[in-house]
Amino acid sequence: MPIARVLVIEDNPMNxxxxxDLLRVQxxxxxxxxTADEALSLLQQVIPDLILMDIQLPGLSGLDLTRxxxxxGRTKAVPIIAITAYAMMGDxxxxxxxxxxxxIPKPINFQQFAQVVEDVLRxxxx
Amino acid sequence: MSMETILILVVDDEPLIQxxxxxxxxxxxxxxxxxxxxxxxxxxxxxxxxxxxxMDIVMxxxxxxxxxxxxxxxxxxxxxxxxxxxxxxEHAIQALKLGAxxxxxxxxxxxxxxxxxxRAVERRKLMLENKQLIGGLQxxxxxxxxxxxxxxxxxxxxxxxxxxxxxxxxxxxxLKAEASSLMLIDEQTNELxxxxxxxxxxxxxxxxxxxxxxxxxxxxxxxxxxxLVPDAxxxxxxxxxxxxxxxxxxxxxxxxPIRANVKTIGIVEVINRSRxxxxxxxxxxxxxxxxxxxxxxxxxxRLYGETERQNAELSFLLHSSQDLLSVLDLDTILxxxxxxxxxIIPAARTGIIILEEEGMGRIAAGSxxxxxxxxxxxxSGKIELTNYPxxxxxxxxxxxxxxxxxxxxPLMAEIxxxxxxxxxxxxxxTPILDRDRAFGVISVAQFEQPWRFSxxxxxxxxxxxxxxxxxxxxxxxxxxLGQKSERLERTSxxxxxxxxxxxxxxxxxxxxxxxxxxxxxNPLIGPLTExxxxxxxxxxxxxxxxxxxxNDILDLAKVEAGKFVLHPESIxxxxxxxxxxxIAQGLANQKAQTLRKVIEGDLPFLYADRLRLKQIxxxxxxxxVKFTPExxxxxxxxxxxxxxxKPNAGSSGQEAADGTGPPSLVIQVTDTGIGLRKEDLxxxxxEFVQLDTTASKQHEGTGLGLALTKRLVELHGGRVWAESEGxxxxxxxxxxxxxSGSGARRDNPIETPSA
Numbered sequence: 024m025p026i027a028r029v030l031v032i033e034d035n036p037m038n039x040x041x042x043x044d045l046l047r048v049q050x051x052x053x054x055x056x057x058t059a060d061e062a063l064s065l066l067q068q069v070i071p072d073l074i075l076m077d078i079q080l081p082g083l084s085g086l087d088l089t090r091x092x093x094x095x096g097r098t099k100a101v102p103i104i105a106i107t108a109y110a111m112m113g114d115x116x117x118x119x120x121x122x123x124x125x126x127i128p129k130p131i132n133f134q135q136f137a138q139v140v141e142d143v144l145r146x147x148x149x
Numbered sequence: 150m151s152m153e154t155i156l157i158l159v160v161d162d163e164p165l166i167q168x169x170x171x172x173x174x175x176x177x178x179x180x181x182x183x184x185x186x187x188x189x190x191x192x193x194x195x196x197x198x199x200x201x202x203x204m205d206i207v208m209x210x211x212x213x214x215x216x217x218x219x220x221x222x223x224x225x226x227x228x229x230x231x232x233x234x235x236x237x238x239e240h241a242i243q244a245l246k247l248g249a250x251x252x253x254x255x256x257x258x259x260x261x262x263x264x265x266x267x268r269a270v271e272r273r274k275l276m277l278e279n280k281q282l283i284g285g286l287q288x289x290x291x292x293x294x295x296x297x298x299x300x301x302x303x304x305x306x307x308x309x310x311x312x313x314x315x316x317x318x319x320x321x322x323x324l325k326a327e328a329s330s331l332m333l334i335d336e337q338t339n340e341l342x343x344x345x346x347x348x349x350x351x352x353x354x355x356x357x358x359x360x361x362x363x364x365x366x367x368x369x370x371x372x373x374x375x376x377l378v379p380d381a382x383x384x385x386x387x388x389x390x391x392x393x394x395x396x397x398x399x400x401x402x403x404x405x406p407i408r409a410n411v412k413t414i415g416i417v418e419v420i421n422r423s424r425x426x427x428x429x430x431x432x433x434x435x436x437x438x439x440x441x442x443x444x445x446x447x448x449x450x451r452l453y454g455e456t457e458r459q460n461a462e463l464s465f466l467l468h469s470s471q472d473l474l475s476v477l478d479l480d481t482i483l484x485x486x487x488x489x490x491x492x493i494i495p496a497a498r499t500g501i502i503i504l505e506e507e508g509m510g511r512i513a514a515g516s517x518x519x520x521x522x523x524x525x526x527x528x529s530g531k532i533e534l535t536n537y538p539x540x541x542x543x544x545x546x547x548x549x550x551x552x553x554x555x556x557x558x559p560l561m562a563e564i565x566x567x568x569x570x571x572x573x574x575x576x577x578x579t580p581i582l583d584r585d586r587a588f589g590v591i592s593v594a595q596f597e598q599p600w601r602f603s604x605x606x607x608x609x610x611x612x613x614x615x616x617x618x619x620x621x622x623x624x625x626x627x628x629x630l631g632q633k634s635e636r637l638e639r640t641s642x643x644x645x646x647x648x649x650x651x652x653x654x655x656x657x658x659x660x661x662x663x664x665x666x667x668x669x670x671n672p673l674i675g676p677l678t679e680x681x682x683x684x685x686x687x688x689x690x691x692x693x694x695x696x697x698x699x700n701d702i703l704d705l706a707k708v709e710a711g712k713f714v715l716h717p718e719s720i721x722x723x724x725x726x727x728x729x730x731x732i733a734q735g736l737a738n739q740k741a742q743t744l745r746k747v748i749e750g751d752l753p754f755l756y757a758d759r760l761r762l763k764q765i766x767x768x769x770x771x772x773x774v775k776f777t778p779e780x781x782x783x784x785x786x787x788x789x790x791x792x793x794x795k796p797n798a799g800s801s802g803q804e805a806a807d808g809t810g811p812p813s814l815v816i817q818v819t820d821t822g823i824g825l826r827k828e829d830l831x832x833x834x835x836e837f838v839q840l841d842t843t844a845s846k847q848h849e850g851t852g853l854g855l856a857l858t859k860r861l862v863e864l865h866g867g868r869v870w871a872e873s874e875g876x877x878x879x880x881x882x883x884x885x886x887x888x889s890g891s892g893a894r895r896d897n898p899i900e901t902p903s904a
Contacts, residue, residue: 048671072867108656109649130660130696133667 027072027144030054032062032088033106034080041131042075042106049137051061059083066098073144078107078118102143106131117129155270156180160190160204160216162231166255170203173259174266175542177889178811187216194224201269203262206233206240214243221248226276228269230262259826310344313443317345317417320439324403324432326419326642331443332359332366333408333415341370341416347422353395364388365402366416372411375437404429405436407444411517417443421649438598448492482620483514486591486613491516494593494606498573501617503580503589504544508534513589524569538563543578544587551607552576552601575600579610581617616761644710648703655699662692701857708860715864717890719754723815726787729763733770733783740779744770749788755814756890761861765869768854769882776880777822786817790885811887814865819881825873833871834859864891 026129029051036057043053054071056062059080074092078085085105092098104125105118115126124146125139157179159170171354171870184190186208193199202220206213208814217229228250233240234319241252250272313331321329328348332341341359346352362371368386369376381387381399405430417427417440456487483501500515510532526536534541538560543550551876555561555568555577559574575595580587591603591610592666666689668674670682707713729744737744754760766785773783790813825833832856862869867886873879 037661041661041668044668044671044674045664048668050671106654108660129656130663130692133664 026050026136027056028052028069029075029140030056030062030065030071030074031075032056032059032080032085033075034058035077038077045133045136046075046140047129049140051140059085059088062088065090070101071096072101072147073140074101074103076103076105076123078105078109086117086123088132089118089121089123098146100147102147104139104143154180155200156182156198157266158182158184158190158193158199158202160187160202160213161478162182162186162205162208166205170262173262177263179266187213187219188823190216191219191223194197194220194227197224199224199227199675200273202227202229202265203266204231205227205253206231206244211438214240214247217244217247217249225632226273228272228276230269232267234256269839285659295322303500313345313447314347316443317347318438320436321347321419322570324419324428326403326428327421328397329417329419330354331415331417332370332415333407333447334361334370341366345417349397353397354391357391357394359388359763364391365404366418369404369406369416369418370413371410373406375431375433375694376402377428377430378402379406401427403432405433405440407440407447409444409448414444414447416440442597479620480513483617485609486617487514490591490593490610490613493609494602497595498594498596500592501579501589502540502592504587505531510534510540510589524565526571535891536564536567539578540592544591545584547580547585547587547606548577549577549611552604553601556599569634572596574598575602577602577607577610579607579614581614583618583622591617618752639668641711645712648706648712651706652703655703656696659692659696659699663689663696668694676839701854704857705860708857708864713860713864715758717756717758718867720757720759720762722752722755722787723748725759725762726766726785727815729766729770730785732767733774736771736774737783740774740777740781742774742780743782744774745784747784747786749786752787752789752814753812753888755886755888757865757886761865762886764817765858765861765884768817768858769884772854772882773820773822774819781821782817783821784817786815786819788815789813790815805852811888816886817881820881824878825871827873828874830871830873834869862886 025147027048031039031042031046031053033042033055036058039057043055046053050089051073054065054069055131056065059082060078062074076085077088080088083091085107089103089105092101092103102124103122104127105123106127106129107114108129118126125143127139155178157170157174159167159174159181161167161170161183162185165422167183167185171183174181182193184193187204187210190202190204192672194202204213204216207242208216213231213233217231220227222228225248229248230251230253231240231244231249232253232255234255244252249270253262253265317331320326326348328351329345330343330347331345333344335338335342335358338358339361341361343355343357346354359367361367364383365376365378365384365386365388367388378387379385379401382401385401387402391397401422402418402420404416406413407415407417417436419436483503487499487501491497498516499519500512501513503513504510512527512530512532522532526532534544535860539550539552539555542560550560552561555574555576556565561568573594577593579591581589581591591614593606593610666685669677669685670689675682703714705791726746726748730744734744770783770785777783859869862884865886867884869882869884872883874883
């Protein structure tokens with residue numbers, strides 16, 4: 024499993040802690056942002072290998088942020104995995120349409136999570 | 150119109166295309182007829198049994214668009230789907246304007262075609278139902294046309310000139326005049342021309358014309374009032390030109406206007422009282438009556454043609470059933486009726502009154518002067534029934550009331566003075582019934598002279614009253630339908646929102662429970678004591694159990710709410726089975742069980758929702774693993790059904806032992822596990838039933854798996870049941886799914902019947 028620098032965008036502190044631990048346990052380096060704005064300023068300074076984004080963010084929605092990132096030359100190629108508790112039909116499609124590379128429903132299945140992260144990172148390497 | 154008898158007509162000149170459609174449609178259970186060109190197609194449609202037409206636009210001879218026009222005339226309830234390999238928006242617009250139901254370009258996805266055909270079939274059913282409804286209404290319109298044709302006895306000899314000639318002859322005789330004439334107004338040129346000219350000056354004046362306002366006749370035509378002129382030459386208004394022309398010497402004239410509704414359409418005059426003496430006042434009345442009759446005759450004759458046109462209009466509206474309900478709101482329908490009445494019974498004040506609260510009525514439609522009744526009769530469009538004994542009588546009896554002379558009739562005694570004052574003389578009131586209750590009336594009133602309403606006029610009012618009654622119930626039905634469908638919409642939306650919210654709300658805390666408890670077990674986050682680890686592990690597995698439970702409940706709720714959407718596709722069976730077996734293998738390995746997969750022969754593709762199929766298979770296999778002890782054997786078998794699967798004695802008997810049915814896939818999961826008791830076989834598929842055995846008590850289960858599995862199987866048009874020799878003797882679960890699926894529609898919420 025390749026080590027990566029992952030930016031996690033999540034507004035709920037407990038969920039943020041969970042995601043960070045999850046990633047650290049798998050050996051990744053983690054950057055954290057609690058809102059879309061924070062994420063955007065972080066992205067001015069560093070481009071991560073992967074972005075993990077909760078779709079339900081206050082203010083700018085996760086999907087809108089994704090769309091924005093896809094249009095910016097610097098962040099166009101950074102893989103984005105969407106995390107959400109909404110698991111109705113069509114939610115995954117919407118995420119992919121907005122430009123996400125992966126989709127993880129809550130409650131997070133650790134194995135699925137690890138698998139998706141690995142797949143996405145590997146694809147990026149190709 | 151069951152699935153077995155739906156006939157699709159394919160009109161295309163290329164044999165390959167014919168074959169393609171034919172196979173595709175037949176595969177999905179439709180009957181197909183082929184026409185090689187537009188002419189053959191039209192012949193086939195005339196046969197009357199075609200349900201949906203699939204037609205190419207570009208064909209030799211008559212094009213598809215031309216043929217479409219013909220088909221829409223011949224059989225408007227047969228939806229036509231136009232297909233072309235050269236899609237242009239003009240074609241599409243034209244096709245849709247001509248009445249095509251849908252428009253596809255070649256190279257379409259077969260699923261789109263099937264969906265379009267599916268919807269066209271549903272539309273056809275609707276239209277056939279509507280046609281029956283409309284048939285009833287159309288009969289009424291026919292009746293009405295016949296009435297107009299027959300008309301008033303006076304106008305039945307529709308050789309107008311002849312008739313008017315006779316009328317004037319009579320007039321001349323009775324009034325003892327030397328000459329008489331009837332002139333009509335030419336609206337285009339604003340002139341009077343001679344329609345009838347009798348007596349000594351007769352033919353000489355036939356071609357002459359008078360301007361409105363010119364001469365006595367012109368004056369009468371302009372003012373709309375009768376004029377009695379004892380000595381013409383002494384009257385400045387007299388126009389002597391005609392006399393000069395003909396050498397006739399006019400002395401006295403009696404001239405009265407011919408009116409239709411409020412308009413003057415001409416004049417009748419009699420000239421020169423023979424045997425001395427001018428015309429008298431009482432002659433005015435007489436000639437006025439004659440003029441009225443003449444007016445009716447003229448109007449009827451003229452408007453016969455006009456009415457025909459309007460009937461055609463009404464028929465057309467009735468034909469386009471959708472328009473009827475949306476375009477014509479109640480008052481509009483009633484207004485049109487009043488217009489018809491005014492034409493047929495001219496010189497009358499006509500209106501339709503709808504009852505409102507106790508003792509009040511609303512004028513829903515009426516001739517111009519109906520709406521301008523004096524305050525004693527009406528105020529701001531509302532009337533008080535206390536002022537209308539005739540309407541009260543009609544409401545009481547539910548039958549029409551005809552009053553030839555309201556100034557004499559005892560019924561109207563209480564308002565006789567008022568009636569005299571306003572000149573209202575005769576009344577025809579017809580009730581508009583809703584079932585047996587009258588909720589409105591059609592009122593026709595005549596003035597000054599007592600009027601004998603002819604049987605035809607009375608019948609006409611009744612026909613219109615019937616139509617009004619239908620219109621009102623239609624309008625009400627439409628409103629109710631609208632409200633009902635609004636309510637259904639709302640309920641459906643609430644259900645969707647609820648499910649979406651529940652789904653979200655329940656998963657969020659679970660994320661923490663499952664996530665953190667799992668992380669805590671990791672030494673990097675911990676470390677924890679052995680006891681703490683045990684507790685945390687329990688929390689974790691409980692959380693996972695809860696998660697599964699929630700998923701199952703939500704799935705079931707979706708099925709119940711009719712919100713469960715299947716996304717079927719053509720699935721390769723062996724590959725899909727392999728995917729699931731691999732996962733189940735993992736579970737089996739933990740209990741050292743043997744899992745075998747047996748696939749017989751080449752299996753066709755299965756039209757089903759891949760995810761749900763996997764859900765079904767996984768449920769059965771995981772149950773088998775769960776309820777079979779260590780070292781047990783589990784077998785997954787799949788084969789094509791030749792005949793209907795027959796249950797044997799120890800089965801849950803869910804299906805009939807029929808030997809028929811569409812070609813289907815049979816999947817059987819057999820295990821050497823704890824088996825089932827006979828009495829449990831049927832209870833098994835109910836929600837929250839977990840059998841009362843020690844084995845099942847040891848196992849975590851939600852009791853929902855089989856219930857959901859059964860629903861999913863049924864949504865695919867299949868069946869599932871269990872068999873067992875008895876406790877401890879293993880069990881076999883069988884699923885039968887038709888290869889072509891049925892009831893599985895893409896992207897349409899399926900109306901699942903509530904349990």
